[in-house]
Amino acid sequence: MEKTITATKTLDVCGMICPYPDMDTLATLKKMGKGEILEVILDYPLSLERIPRNLTKQGHKLLGTERIDGPKHRMFIEAYGLK
Amino acid sequence: MSLIVLSGLGVGLVFGYALQRGRFCMNSATRDSVLLRDYTLLKAVGVAILVEMIGFALLDVTGIAATAPKPFFWGANLLGSFTFGVGMVLAGACASGLTYRTGEGMVSAMVAAAGLVIGAFYTAGGFMNPIAKTLQESTIIKTAEGGSLTLANILGVPYYLLALGIAIVAIVAWVLLAKPFSLENAAARTKAAKAKGASHGWGWMTTGIVIGLIGIVAFPLSAAAGRNYPLGITDGWIGLVKGIFLGETFGWGTMLIIGIILGALVAALINREFKFRVPTSGVLFQVFIGGLLMGFGAVCSGGCNIGHTLSGLPQLSIGSIVATLAIVAGAWLTSHLIFNVFRKSPAA
Numbered sequence: 001m002e003k004t005i006t007a008t009k010t011l012d013v014c015g016m017i018c019p020y021p022d023m024d025t026l027a028t029l030k031k032m033g034k035g036e037i038l039e040v041i042l043d044y045p046l047s048l049e050r051i052p053r054n055l056t057k058q059g060h061k062l063l064g065t066e067r068i069d070g071p072k073h074r075m076f077i078e079a080y081g082l083k
Numbered sequence: 084m085s086l087i088v089l090s091g092l093g094v095g096l097v098f099g100y101a102l103q104r105g106r107f108c109m110n111s112a113t114r115d116s117v118l119l120r121d122y123t124l125l126k127a128v129g130v131a132i133l134v135e136m137i138g139f140a141l142l143d144v145t146g147i148a149a150t151a152p153k154p155f156f157w158g159a160n161l162l163g164s165f166t167f168g169v170g171m172v173l174a175g176a177c178a179s180g181l182t183y184r185t186g187e188g189m190v191s192a193m194v195a196a197a198g199l200v201i202g203a204f205y206t207a208g209g210f211m212n213p214i215a216k217t218l219q220e221s222t223i224i225k226t227a228e229g230g231s232l233t234l235a236n237i238l239g240v241p242y243y244l245l246a247l248g249i250a251i252v253a254i255v256a257w258v259l260l261a262k263p264f265s266l267e268n269a270a271a272r273t274k275a276a277k278a279k280g281a282s283h284g285w286g287w288m289t290t291g292i293v294i295g296l297i298g299i300v301a302f303p304l305s306a307a308a309g310r311n312y313p314l315g316i317t318d319g320w321i322g323l324v325k326g327i328f329l330g331e332t333f334g335w336g337t338m339l340i341i342g343i344i345l346g347a348l349v350a351a352l353i354n355r356e357f358k359f360r361v362p363t364s365g366v367l368f369q370v371f372i373g374g375l376l377m378g379f380g381a382v383c384s385g386g387c388n389i390g391h392t393l394s395g396l397p398q399l400s401i402g403s404i405v406a407t408l409a410i411v412a413g414a415w416l417t418s419h420l421i422f423n424v425f426r427k428s429p430a431a
Contacts, residue, residue, distance in 0.1 A: 015362040017175030017191045017370060018111055022119065023422055045187075045282060045356050046106040054119050065281040071187075071356040073281055 005063060005076050007039035008032065014043045014072065021047035022054065025077070029060050034081025037063065043072040051075065058082065084333070090304045091335035095342015098297050098314065099183055102343065103350035105290025107131075108180030109388040110171040113414040118422055123287050128392070129257075130291025131298065133250050135313070135397035138299030140246040148303040150242055151311045152400030153385050155232040158222030159215060163384025164391065164406040168413020170376025171388070172421065173369055174198070178316035178377065178387035182340060186347030190361045191370045198374020199381070200320050206382035207321055215383040224401075234399040246399060282356055298393060301339075308335035313394035316340065317381040384409070 011028050013021040021042045029038055042048060048071075052062045059080030066074050101107065105127060112124035142148040171177045174195040176184055181199065184192035205211045226236050235242040285293075302313040310318075315336060322337035333341075351357035361367075381387040384406045386395060392410065395403025 015191075015360040017189075017362060017366060018108065018180075019114065019118065019175075019422075023426075043358060043360055044189075045284060046108070046111060048281060049106070049283060050111075050115070050119070050121060050123070053123065054121055057120070067281055067355075070358045071282065071351075071360075072358065 005037060007076065008036040010039040010041065012041045013047075014041060016042075016044065018044065018046060019050075022051055025051055026054065026058065029055075029058065029077060029079045030082045032079035032081070033083055034079065036079045036081075038077045038079060040075040040077065041068070041072065042075065043070070045071055048073055048075075051077075085308070087304065087308045088333070088335050088338055091308065091338030092342040092345075094297060094301045094304060094314075095339040095344075096346040096349070097342075098294070098301075098339070099186055099343035099346025099348075100350045101285075101290065101293045101297060101346075102179055102183035103187060103347040103356075104285045104354075105287075105294065106284050107183075107290055107294055108177050109392060109410075110175070110177040110180055110414065113168075113411050114172060114418045117415050118418050127287035127291040127294070130288060131295040131393060132397055133253055134292055134295025135298045135393070136246045136250040138295065139302065139313075139397050140243040140250070142299065142302060143246075144241075144243040148306050150233075150398045151306075152231040152233045152398040153391065153395050153402045153406075154219075154223060154225070155400065155402035155405065156219040156223040156385070157405060159219040160384050160402050160405045161409050162218060163215070163380045163382070164409035165380070165413040166376050167380030167384060167387065168410040168415075169417045170373045170378075170380055170413075171410075172373070172414050172417040174373030174377060175370055177389075178381065179343070179389050179393075181374070182316055182320075182343045183347035186344040187351045188348075188357050188359045190359060191366060194367050195370040195374040195377075196320065198371040198376075199317070199378040200324050200374075202375040202378020202380075203317050203321050203382050204324055204378070206379045211379055215379075218383065219385070232401040234401065234404075237401070242399065246397065249399075282354055284354075294393075298397075305335050305339075310335045312390070314339070315386060315390040315394060317378070317387045317390065321382075 013024050021044050025040050061078040063076040063078055068074055112128045115121040116125050143150050181192040181195045185196055206215050235245045298314050319336035319340035322334050323340055325331040326333045391403040391406040
């Protein structure tokens with residue numbers, strides 16, 4: 001993971017049930033400007049795979065995912081600018 | 084405990100491992116298809132059903148295990164399974180999903196499981212029982228011989244021929260229309276994810292085939308233990324509670340549940356995905372209510388998503404087909420209301 005990534009906004013969805021991590025991430029991205037970066041902290045394995053699958057449909061770009069600890073991961077996403 | 088009842092634990096261990104690696108949840112499968120237009124898990128469910136259809140046909144024609152389709156009581160199937168569909172969206176998991184996630188350490192799944200058990204217990208034998216029983220008895224439709232209605236006996240063809248025919252037509256149509264074998268892409272994605280150190284589970288094809296095969300192996304073992312049915316979830320949870328609080332002996336279905344939880348626990352530990360995860364109290368309340376509705380719905384309709392959709396649909400039971408449609412209808416309506424109508428922006 002490049003250390004140069006600076007998030008514009010951070011969303012923590014740890015402990016949330018299916019499919020709130022996905023829905024919250026997509027809804028937050030929708031409100032962000034083009035090129036702004038969202039950091040999502042999540043610990044739900046299914047969303048870890050499903051969010052990247054569905055991001056591209058709205059034009060957003062996954063910059064990277066890194067493991068923090070156990071199932072807890074950090075994901076950086078560049079917003080397409082749907083605002 | 085006899086060896087054959089213990090085989091439930093073995094099947095459960097493998098099933099739980101596969102559920103966790105495949106993130107196999109029918110609530111996600113159903114809901115994602117409308118909410119996210121994501122069909123990944125739905126494809127896994129489809130593959131599992133087709134694999135079982137072929138397997139059950141072979142078990143039937145060889146005489147290893149004759150089909151045991153669930154009865155068709157349209158009123159109870161419609162009301163129960165629709166309620167189940169509403170409940171599973173609120174609970175954030177289907178019956179198998181909340182069982183494997185209990186092993187993963189998700190507290191929300193444990194609370195949903197508690198709701199399911201309470202709902203199921205009081206519908207199977209408690210104060211909610213008259214509603215379910217009356218509805219079942221007043222709307223049951225049987226064959227002339229008093230058996231369960233299936234597509235095979237309505238059409239008057241042998242089950243194994245019809246099941247094999249449907250499975251082959253469905254597979255050929257799927258391959259021709261949808262080109263489902265983009266396995267290389269899936270493998271490349273998994274590799275890319277692993278290279279970055281992020282966790283990743285199985286692809287949908289692997290998941291579907293493995294779960295279908297587990298369902299086939301489960302049937303004759305479960306039947307030999309006196310429980311003449313393939314995989315199911317709700318009956319095992321009821322048995323677990325009866326075993327703990329009323330001192331009843333654990334049957335095959337309950338050993339299956341214990342196995343699923345342990346299998347998922349092992350899978351999560353090996354893959355560094357185990358963690359106690361606690362949501363807000365509001366979410367815990369919501370999943371508990373969801374679990375209660377699921378428990379009532381599953382017992383009223385005679386099965387949950389595993390009993391009806393995974394195990395009943397491949398047996399071509401009319402009750403299971405109607406139940407599956409009702410589960411999907413309840414889940415779609417509730418997903419739409421929660422995520423598209425009431426909750427357009429994330430909670431602060």
